[in-house]
Amino acid sequence: MAILTGDTVMLIDGTANIIVIGTKGWPARGISEPTTEAVIRGPKEGFTETYRFNSALVRRRIRDPRLKLKQMQIGRRSFTDIGIMYIEDIAQPELVAEVKRRLSTIDIDAILDSGYIEEFIEDNPYSLFPQIKATERPDKVAAALYQGKVAILVDNTPFGLIVPATFNSFFHAAEDHYIRWIPATVLRMMRFIAGTLSLITPALYIAVTSYHPGILPTELVLSIAAAREGVPFPAVIEALILELTFELLREAGVRLPTLIGGVVGIVGGLVIGQAAVEAGIVSPIMVIIVAVTAISSFSIPDYSFSNAFRLFRFMLIFSAAFLGLYGMILGLLLMLGHLVRLKSFGTPYLSPFVSFTASDLKDTIVRLPMFMMKNRPLGIANDKVRMVNNRHEIKKGANIKEKEKGEDHNDKE
Template sequence: MAFNKPRKRRKNSQKAEDKEDFSIKLNTNLDDNIENIKKLLDDPNDLVTRTFSIGHTKYTCAVAYIDGLTNTTLINQMIIRNVQAEVESPETKVSEAGAPLLDRLYNEWLSVGGVKKAYSLDDVSLAILSGNTVILVGGTDQVIIIDTQGGPERAVEEPTTERLIRGPKVGFTENIRTNTVFIRKRIRDANLRFQSYKIGRRSKKTLIVTYIDGIVHPNLISEVNKRLKTIDLDDAAESGFIEQWIEDSFLTPFPQLEHTERPDKVAQALTDGKVAILLEGTPFALIAPITFSNMLHSPEDYYERWLFSTLIRFLRYLAAFIAVFLPALYIALLSYHPGLIPYKLAFFIAASREGVPFTAAVEAFMMEITMELLREAGFRVPQPIGQTIGIVGGIVIGQAAVAAGIVSPIMVIIVAITAISSFSLPAYGLAISFRILRFGFMLAAAIFGLYGIILAYIVVNIHIVNLKSFGVPYSTPFAPSFKGGWKDIVIRAPLTTLGKRPGYMKPKDKKRMNKGGNTS
């Protein structure tokens, strides 16, 4: 498996980040450490620092955290109260402050799981801003960081962009730990791996690369990690930033990573030998590598019986063809090749276009642009209003345009069928690509007719064949083809015959099940 190198503009970007990675050491004075934390964070009003005595002793310690980012009940009940109760116990003796006291806190008195030590002010500030709590003890230059992340979170809901009739109704959330839990619940394999990164100079968000060791090809992991290490951003607000940074080519309308809200889709990809990327603050995970055929598949294809799933896939491929070519074919046939239209249909179209002042090309471009405006307006306004704009706006504008004689009724029908076909595609990223290509084919048809459509189709195919996603040809398994690969492209063969993982992924463990045919 050949893997492409990242673009040159990313070179040495990691060195620039390393130059700012300085560490200020803590000192042994408790008050100085608290003051330095306040100065570093500019003493925000939501920073809570509380100093308290350890039981009846003369020793003091302090906690620091950001109100709203933490679970305050955990801090009060399991940290502060627990420490004071332990020290006040007759069996507990505290004779030394500093490091020995901090060690006893670390080893004996803290009844929480996520606990670690830190030695620098940078680690302390990052922990506090991440929703953790820091315990400082006088007389030592060490602190204890406790995982107390909390605060308001969105409830788990059904994915809004990938709805299924049959299948799990659970979608990812903005909490990355919740997302990893969803994956672990579906793949209870000791070989499931999670590699963590900090992305963004300023935001320092958590990014996790997940895969199944023993299935995924090692070169794929190496390439993904190499590209992620080149990321040099102040903030990665959404996984789209990561996708655009690590993709093979930005000069293409086709997505080279697939984004999804569905944990079951990620789990299926991992068992096929792929890699998933999770980013803190977004419910969209990235899957790499992908192929053109992957974008026309849905998780529901494997939840239904193979005959029904095969029929649905045939409909998707037909919808993809209609979404790209139908307006262009209308322009080409009416403008250059009317002899190819059956004579009864030709008479009907001619009668419906009587009085229309525009050519077929201008008519098609006007209606398609109007449809795109209605689609975008429906997305941007509140949901109830968006549905009204999409339905009422389309009907009213289409009817008014026909009544005014600006467009023909057949053009309204063609635009409506094209829009419905584009909505039936399971991958939103591919649907956007087809919307771009549709206008390119329409322009080619307006200039050269059917010959223009054929030439544009050849150019797109040449581009797809040369496009790669992390070294995997985008046209796989159409070309290059693999033995048995056609069992799960246009048709979805019976589940018992899909005995091996996709051959183009070159998985270390090729078998998906003990019984079944060869698909690689």
């Protein structure tokens, strides 16, 4: 029976006992490129559904005996393997203990994805903003562990969790550290600008056109008014119609097979966009506004984080429709008031922007060169010093001299 289910049976001459060795193998998805966090430059391995593969992927990046993997099982019926990974002398013991404590409080019959865990151990589950980072990339997990964070790997899902997560870290892509620092900084800034745009563009448009047309130059006001001529709705309704259409298209596109997905684009882009304008339901400027918003929202690297922005965008649309620019700013202040309260496992969500130390700002909106980031950021690490800057050594001991010009060379000889 054991042989038939894939185990190996070992019979030894002269003994009465049989040893059954568990050598079951099962089909597992191989390691493939992460679909949600693709990079151009950098490792292209992603986590897979097999927990052991995942831990091995991280271990390959941290060959330190102090890398700990504490295993536990959660789920009264599913007995899902959960691994807590951290580097012993970098991660603060309090943080590790807190993660273990929160995990041990979970009592549920089955864990099917790390999303279950996330919801159980988050600081504020009622917040729109994710306070735990989910990632498919082993290099991201390794980088987080080196910063003194703690990773949680869950069996049967390619998404590992990283705690604590900050507002700032959701704007970072893995690639930022693999490409050269100047483009990385510019790209990061663009991402922050895109995040802001995706939040406020429709609200700003509504506020300005319906409350304060005076702050725009006369020509622009006239062209907006001309474009809006014949549109029967106020700007809010117009914005809501288009935004909702866009969100529907997006939602439809996510789950469709790729072959049909293209059709959604055609239906959405051409038919709805073009036809709605021609039918006079929305103005062409509104289409541009929604398109800018959409593109901006796609450049936020983290999916669940961009969802928070999506919802806040609608809140801002309403507050701008209600009180103009004033309402929009109040909406943003409300969001800020919420963000400063949030914490992720004891770390302020907005750090290092709040209660900051200047050295932590090196890896936020900008990404300074590696050799300038000598310390581990965020102040959550025990062992602060990350590296020693040897940059000056390179200049001092340059072995390869610039080749002198051929003519001079000949003269000397």
